[in-house]
Amino acid sequence: MNKIKNTSGKILETYKNHLDKGLNIGAEGNISVRVNDEEIYITPSGINISDLDQAQISIIDIDGYVKNKIQPSSEVDLHLSLYKSRKDINSVVHCHSQWASTLSCLRKDIPPFHYMIAEFGGKDVKCAKYATFGTKELAQNVLKVMRDRKGCLLSNHGQICVGNGLEEASHLSLALEKLSKQYFFCLLSKSNVILKDEEINEVIRLFPGYKSKR
Numbered sequence: 001m002n003k004i005k006n007t008s009g010k011i012l013e014t015y016k017n018h019l020d021k022g023l024n025i026g027a028e029g030n031i032s033v034r035v036n037d038e039e040i041y042i043t044p045s046g047i048n049i050s051d052l053d054q055a056q057i058s059i060i061d062i063d064g065y066v067k068n069k070i071q072p073s074s075e076v077d078l079h080l081s082l083y084k085s086r087k088d089i090n091s092v093v094h095c096h097s098q099w100a101s102t103l104s105c106l107r108k109d110i111p112p113f114h115y116m117i118a119e120f121g122g123k124d125v126k127c128a129k130y131a132t133f134g135t136k137e138l139a140q141n142v143l144k145v146m147r148d149r150k151g152c153l154l155s156n157h158g159q160i161c162v163g164n165g166l167e168e169a170s171h172l173s174l175a176l177e178k179l180s181k182q183y184f185f186c187l188l189s190k191s192n193v194i195l196k197d198e199e200i201n202e203v204i205r206l207f208p209g210y211k212s213k214r
């Protein structure tokens, strides 16, 4: 029981923290955590974040079967498809943060304009093709741009980040919001400079988690 309380409590704390930081308003966004390959804890559908209690976090299995009678977020397919496609993902954070949403409406991939883009696993952060929220089509579009990445934009919608745990996914959602704001202002200038392939590849090589590092 302790573990259940801990996971739900951590999700609630992070979700409220994102509300305080302005990443979401109302009941926007959703957060999930995978526990021991068996259960996924996910924020519920349609409850204002400020009213949410940790007993209202939904618990489901990998096929979406609800284990505690609490209806999961409408984006449950988005979360489940990411867990099914990658063993390294144990947490998913989706939000409608201002600057990432702004870039998503411009349908812009974020190039290596800043070296910290490498935190997302490659030389860019892509913008997934548009599909209606909550659909399997949206989940498929996100999978296509997240094969070897830890974050992406969702066209005319917002952003999604993943991590090996909640802490990483939450951190990356804040990092992507920061980079989105910086890139938006760079787009206003004709003189912004994008890093060369060899420059960003060197950063990727130096970053923790680089696969061929021994």
Ligand SMILES: [Zn+2]
Pocket: 029, 094, 095, 096, 133, 157, 158
């Ligand atoms: Zn959304």
